[in-house]
Amino acid sequence: MANERTLSIIKPDATARNLTGKIIDKFESAGLKIVAQKRTRWTQDQAEAFYAVHKERPFYGDLVAFMTSGPIVMQVLEGEGAVAKNREIMGATNPADADKGTVRAEFAENIERNSVHGSDSVENAAAEIALCFEDKDIVG
Ligand code: CMP
Numbered sequence: 001m002a003n004e005r006t007l008s009i010i011k012p013d014a015t016a017r018n019l020t021g022k023i024i025d026k027f028e029s030a031g032l033k034i035v036a037q038k039r040t041r042w043t044q045d046q047a048e049a050f051y052a053v054h055k056e057r058p059f060y061g062d063l064v065a066f067m068t069s070g071p072i073v074m075q076v077l078e079g080e081g082a083v084a085k086n087r088e089i090m091g092a093t094n095p096a097d098a099d100k101g102t103v104r105a106e107f108a109e110n111i112e113r114n115s116v117h118g119s120d121s122v123e124n125a126a127a128e129i130a131l132c133f134e135d136k137d138i139v140g
Pocket residue numbers: 054059063093111112113114116117118
């Protein structure tokens with residue numbers, strides 16, 4: 001499997017409950033390396049740009065409001081098959097469907113307050129990483 005990079009975001013519901021370290025432990029224990037990390041709070045414009053692909057979805061407004069409601073931790077994760085591996089660690093989008101032991105099964109509150117975001121393809125990962133980090137701040 002190829003060495004890949006993926007974008008991860010620890011969402012405001014998780015930072016509010018001080019779960020950053022517990023979530024990072026799951027990534028690192030599974031062999032993913034954190035090659036960039038930044039805690040920030042998105043503006044409306046940043047959240048709208050990041051989730052532009054969901055613009056027509058009924059949950060878009062709520063999603064943007066939630067993602068700007070508190071701090072987030074953005075990360076670039078690197079490793080063999082990192083995109084799929086991170087999605088496995090996160091579990092299904094809706095925590096009700098997430099497998100035992102996954103981040104969302106353990107920590108997510110509901111489908112919106114679902115603790116983490118992860119890129120869904122190598123192509124989207126590259127675009128999302130470029131939106132969130134400068135090349136010089138990614139150190140493998
Ligand atoms: P995320 O991986 O960040 O990508 C889009 C987000 O929209 C998703 O996780 C969910 O948190 C959120 N969302 C809210 N409602 C829905 C829904 N009905 N279907 C899919 N995603 C939803």
